[in-house]
Amino acid sequence: MxxxxxxxxxxxxxxxxxxxxxxxxxxxxxxxxxxxxxxxxxxxxxxxxxxxxxxxxxxxxxxxxxxxxxxxxxxxxxxxxxxxxxxxxxxxxxxxxxxxxxxxxxxxxxxxxxxxNPEWTATNHTEAVDEVGNSLKDGTDAVLWIGPAPTYSNEPPPVDPKFAAAVAKKYDVAQRDARNRALGKAGEERVLLHEKTVLQNSHRSDLADKVRWTAMEEGDGAGFDIFSFEPDGRERLIEVKTTNGWDRTPFHITRNEIAVAEANRDTWHLVRLWNFSRKPRAFSICPPLDAHVLLTATSFLASLH
Structure with missing residues (x-):
């Protein structure tokens, strides 16, 4: 029960x-x-x-x-x-x-x-992106708060995950977040700043200068959004998922992103940004992804015989 x-x-x-x-x-x-x-x-x-x-x-x-x-x-x-x-x-x-x-x-x-009231969501997403953009310009709160993923908590979810998933599917929360390109771009930019700042604070400006916004420079096909480094020089491949919702808001992940994660288990990280419009919080998970999330197939590629 x-x-x-x-x-x-x-x-x-x-x-x-x-x-x-x-x-x-x-x-x-x-x-x-x-x-x-x-x-x-x-x-x-x-x-x-x-x-x-x-x-x-x-x-x-x-x-x-x-x-x-x-x-x-x-x-x-x-x-x-x-x-x-x-x-x-x-x-x-x-x-x-x-x-x-x-x-x-x-x-x-x-x-x-x-x-x-579709304009309400659109307006608040835009204002949230603008607010984060202003904080990036003035350099405030450059380092993100990154805590443990909900799956690392000893507390059970506040509701039956199947019920929460059914609600999210009915409204298609993940798809709406995925389609909001401005929100996704702002989230990636926020994590990019975080990565550079952490390296600079660790006296690794040489590495900070090499951090790349892969999704912006090369498109979405790489299977990650940001190419960064650990302070000791190890590579970090970061996929960013952003929402204005809570930490348990579902998100979409592509087959390519899953494949890249599995092929790079030691370097690939998913950074989940939540509460983005108010005070951005984040957690990070690493492969194997099915240890942290329930992966549900939502679409299939159909090829003619």
């Missing part, structure tokens, strides 16, 4: 599909979900723009629109929306820590809002 996480544990039961649901949240209808999701995005828009807003005032206004709910229910629901935003590779409100429970109808409501 999958463990239950979060403060809703005492209120869980199983629906007919076997999914764990909160008894406090199971009867939210689409209209209620759409109202609270719209309110969440109103606050998030203000937060990202640096405008002050009052959460208590937002809750009071929602109580008038949602007479069946109370403050606690609305607070929990806002935190559930933060979790849904994690699943979908989106930025979320800092002050609402993600509360994970299996609420497919709420995820659907967030997807409805995103589909109805």
């Amino acid at each position: 999958t463990p239950v996480y979060g403060s809703l544990k005492p209120l869980l039961h199983f629906d007919k599909r076997g999914l764990k649901l909160s008894m406090a949240d199971e009867d939210w209808d689409d209209t209620e979900n759409d109202l609270i999701v719209a309110d969440y995005f109103a606050m998030l828009t203000d937060e990202l723009a640096g405008r002050r807003y009052n959460k208590s005032e937002h809750r009071r206004n929602l109580l008038e629109l949602l007479p069946k709910r109370n403050n606690s229910a609305i607070e929990f629901k806002h935190r559930n929306i933060s979790a849904a935003m994690d699943f979908l590779g989106q930025q979320r409100i800092d002050g609402y820590k993600s509360l994970y429970s299996y609420q497919g109808s709420l995820v659907d409501a967030v997807i409805r809002w995103l589909d109805a």
